[in-house]
Amino acid sequence: MGIHIRKATIDDMSYIYQLVRELAVYEKEPDAVRTTIKDFESAFEDDIFDVLVAVADNRIVGMAIYYMTFSTWRGRCIYLEDFYVQPSMRRNGIGQSLFDAFIRECKAKNASSAKWQILNWNEPALAFYRKNKATLETNWWNGKLYF
């Protein structure tokens, strides 16, 4: 199977948005997505995030959504907001290729670290990140306010 990893363009946002909705269902939060495709397009045009997409047979089957942040302890840090490969396309190495491309992108942007979050029951994801020698931390809680 031919897999191609590339940077997303504005024209990809509707497909990326569909994958975001699929991932929310997988994360047992189907109603959590309050955004629209327009929100994605607007923020993408304002350079708030970037996306790497995995393409198979001309179809986007995986994505890594990320943006630059700053860790006061480590400096420039890329945050991986969403990382997803469609279930039917797993076990083909697509996730690893996408993650490798993401790491290359972090280094190209002179980031000294990458961060992301994993639901504590998501064993396949935890196994994937352990295999990639990630540090997993369980002692931080998230605070959130919605306006």
Added chain:
Amino acid sequence: MGIHIRKATIDDMSYIYQLVRELAVYEKEPDAVRTTIKDFESAFEDDIFDVLVAVADNRIVGMAIYYMTFSTWRGRCIYLEDFYVQPSMRRNGIGQSLFDAFIRECKAKNASSAKWQILNWNEPALAFYRKNKATLETNWWNGKLYF
């Protein structure tokens, strides 16, 4: 006591860096700060983060370090990287004034949410955020890679 909240400038970075080091000691991670003042100045000049500072008697005694991110579920989201008031200056309402200014800043930037992290043993911080009606989540782990 006269307290003044204002946006930080590049000239404030050395003071902000000192507060970051103090906060790391408070968080029982004194050796975690691998950054230098130069890293702060460089990232600040590249618009990677912003800071609100609380000033008392011409001295910076508190700070809120933050940057724009994107939540795929909620849209534009300000991430609060570090929030700190010097221990000797607490119980004067400085923290609340600084947090209120931070929330105004989030709204001015059209963010629909704010996020941050709290160490799970930091009871004073948890109490502060509960008082501010924040949602606290305990079911996400952090993944990290250092390059």
